Amino acid sequence: MQTEALTNSMIRTLRTEAGAAGDSETVTACDAALDGDTDAAADVARIITDARAMDDSKPFVRVEVQS
Secondary structure, eight states, X not given: OOEEEOOHHHHXXXXXXXXXXXXXXXXXXXXXXXXXXXXXXXXXXXXXHHHHHTOTTSOOOEEEOOO
């Protein structure tokens, strides 16, 4: 299975999309991840990975937090 490292750009994109959708919980997780919270970053990576799993238009690539 392919993996990709979680980036601040990914987090900011998710934060913007979550904010537009009114998902304050995800916005909060993104803010914490951008502030260096590793648990929040893992949550954000899971959210992005779950969303990618539902998109059949592209090959699936799991997002992971790199240490």
